[in-house]
Amino acid sequence: MTSSVAKTRMVTLASRPDGEPGPENFDVVTAPVPELRDGQLLVRNIYMSVDPAMRGRMETTEKHYTTNFTVGDPLDGSAVGEVIASTLPAVAVGSHVRHRLGWREHAVVDAATATPVDPSTAALPDWLGILGQTGFTAYVGLTRAGRLAKGDTVFVSAAAGAVGSAAGQFARLLGADRVIGSAGGPKKARFLVDELGFDAGIDYRDDLSAGLDAAAPAGIDLYFDNVGGEHLVAALYALRERGRVALCGMISDMRDRDSSPAISHLIQATLKRLTIQGFIVRDHEDLRAEFEATVSAWLREGKVRSQATVSTGIENAPDAFLSMLTGGNVGKALVQLSEESA
Amino acid sequence: MTSSVAKTRMVTLASRPDGEPGPENFDVVTAPVPELRDGQLLVRNIYMSVDPAMRGRMETTEKHYTTNFTVGDPLDGSAVGEVIASTLPAVAVGSHVRHRLGWREHAVVDAATATPVDPSTAALPDWLGILGQTGFTAYVGLTRAGRLAKGDTVFVSAAAGAVGSAAGQFARLLGADRVIGSAGGPKKARFLVDELGFDAGIDYRDDLSAGLDAAAPAGIDLYFDNVGGEHLVAALYALRERGRVALCGMISDMRDRDSSPAISHLIQATLKRLTIQGFIVRDHEDLRAEFEATVSAWLREGKVRSQATVSTGIENAPDAFLSMLTGGNVGKALVQLSEESA
Known part of the structure; x- marks a missing residue:
């Protein structure tokens, strides 16, 4: 002492x-x-x-x-x-x-x-961000809740945010073929592509569904949901058969309960046999060592950017x-x- | 010929x-x-x-x-x-x-x-009902999409209907501890208990959430969804941690898109790590022989009632x-x- x-x-x-x-x-x-x-x-x-x-x-x-x-x-x-x-x-x-x-x-x-x-x-700062609970949330959401598979087209909402920017970068490094993110405003949307290596960045203040259709004309396999609401609905329609949704946050829906779209859009989950999986990161501590070893190597090799x-x-x-x-x-x-x- | x-x-x-x-x-x-x-x-x-x-x-x-x-x-x-x-x-x-x-x-x-x-x-008639696609839908929904486990408390909506009446009866025979069904009107709700052996029948025209709370005060583990809408929302709140939803039909939501409750209730799926699984029965033909052998034995032994x-x-x-x-x-x-x- x-x-x-x-x-x-x-x-x-x-x-x-x-x-x-x-x-x-x-x-x-x-x-x-x-x-x-x-x-x-x-x-x-x-x-x-x-x-x-x-x-x-x-x-x-x-x-x-x-x-x-x-x-x-x-x-x-x-x-x-x-x-x-x-x-x-x-x-x-x-x-x-x-x-x-x-x-x-x-x-x-x-x-x-x-x-x-x-x-x-x-x-x-990385120990709180990309190597901390934030990065771990992205890693668990992709690999466990979202069951990311090689070749997947992955859509991440709030992709300029903490978890989203990690999820998009990790998705690519874990084998996704195509990574699409949404963010608020054209500057953030460009940042996803120019700085974080996403294939497409959608400004959700424009037409989100049209942006998603243009960015993934053949649909998406995995939606990493950080916001709920209109994003979740757009993703339900864009998902391919047997697609997966990893439910992480739902910030927007906590903010706008009254203007939330209808739960009836979940009919898409029946029609396309989707799996929608909520997860809480503390259930997955068994994955922590693998996560830290993997992501600290990516950081050293300059393969991920910490923002x-x-x-x-x-x-x-x-x-x-x-x-x-x-x-x-x-x-x-x-x-x-x-x-x-x- | x-x-x-x-x-x-x-x-x-x-x-x-x-x-x-x-x-x-x-x-x-x-x-x-x-x-x-x-x-x-x-x-x-x-x-x-x-x-x-x-x-x-x-x-x-x-x-x-x-x-x-x-x-x-x-x-x-x-x-x-x-x-x-x-x-x-x-x-x-x-x-x-x-x-x-x-x-x-x-x-x-x-x-x-x-x-x-x-x-x-x-x-x-049984070959079209409880031994047909109807019964098979109930069987697949419980065992595959819903991953029914011994001791589960199971809630089935539209439980006096074709798939629902099979699902409730099968759930019990497959190891559920407690089976709750909803139906339209007091007569159908009583029918579930008196004729089909459900533990509780809820008239959904009354207060559905209150009925579900009373019938399953400790919550439910598996919700077999035939209707979507308010039933799905009530179930999201009643589900225990790591609960499961098998999404089968959503008749009511197809009927009442405008009055559908908000998709933001799905925040419950994150909070409780729920799994929501859409399914289509024709993906599961590998289970057909097991299903027919199991259910025809139950019919012979008088363990299930065909309605x-x-x-x-x-x-x-x-x-x-x-x-x-x-x-x-x-x-x-x-x-x-x-x-x-x-």
Whole structure:
């Protein structure tokens, strides 16, 4: 044990959103840092992740998604940081860990819930993005829920986003013949093709179905769904017989319940014997080692590009989250809470 | 070859339905019976099947469902009848066959597309119902698409219908712990429990979700979907984690596209890692022999009840079909076209 910190800044849930979340649902407060108990680490957080799944955890109505937040308590989420005090000889002060207590500048972490990360294997932001839960979600969704097969034509929605940009790149490297992504606006759509190697990028603000027909005239085999709504319906019509849908997120549908298209479009699933598979990444930890070995090799070989939109300062974390919900980010949305080298 | 018939009555597609089908979409016409060619049989049809899938085949918009009907041509569908002329020594005059050329009183059938049926194993109507495509659909949906497991709680919609009444009974015999069905009206709901051995029957005209909660307070594992719409949504909320949906029909959704609930309810599939599987029975012919052996044994042992609503006379076939679409039948809807013993 070396350094100790008396107080730290953190973000708490001020109130539950009534519909769309806003800045009023968050508070930035300063609170005491508890004493370390045996088995704990004090971590100076360097980057924290801003995730779409936070949205469901802020509400009360969706009961099945991990643990919901409590009003008045700090939020949490993935973070990487430097160990500045340790009760365990095996975890050196100065080493880096990934853990679940983001949304605060310093965290007291049970060592059992922290994973060592090596900044010489990949940059610290990558451990939260393409090598973290984000990349793992893409990998699990493609290989397990979506049962990606060599030669598939794959369509990814929200493809300029964190999970989507990983899913599209991974799909190609895992054997897809053709990879199509959708994103909001012509700039993001071009980015998919020019920077991430997609075969086609569709601006979903234009006619999505027409764009999909043009990009995949023979149809698609696998739809990696990050948004639900009109995207899901367009994909149901574009899917070939025995096609698959990996249901990951549904951001848009959580936002626009009233304007959601009809569930009757699922008749396509009967007509074409589609498989629609919901998945939650934490069910698939058995795949984690394979994922890290595979993707860190791709990173080293320059075969995948890691993208992030990085805000700075814990006071800007709520805005970073709200901006991500409306598509303000490209790639992984992160907040930098302190310098990489203190 | 013995008997020959010059002319026969048949039902043709007069026009495609614009929305709900009606009597105006059908014609009953008298047409010449062609001469038998080598390999053909002349069959006096005794029973013909009236199937929900006909509806999609009458429209032009749903392209993926087998072959659509042509305006002016006779309809077709499953039938059983007596061979009254045969070009093949292996198929005796006086024997019975099941084939695909219903909707006519006499059919010239390629022997390769006909299956012998034995009226001493099961009654002729059963060969079109619980031992026919109807029962096979229930069996495939439960075992393949729904991956029924021992101890499951199973919910079947349209459970007083042909496929539903078979699915509920089969589910129990295949190892389900608890079987719940929905049907239109208190009489049909009671019939499920009193006559078919369901654990609970829900009148869906009451509050469907409340009924499902009461009948399965701990949730369901498998939903066998015959109707889509509000039933599908209620089931999505009632399903347990890793639950399964076998998508069979969606009659109600084909009828009420405008009032269909929102596809955003599929967020439940992500939250609970559900699998939603469309299926088409003709993909699963490898299961046919197992199915016939299993279900004919259950019939012999009195373990399953075969239900049918039988109309009489080809002129009443369109009405039998239209009535089935609005729930006028209990069990399999059939039309008797001639006497069992001529």
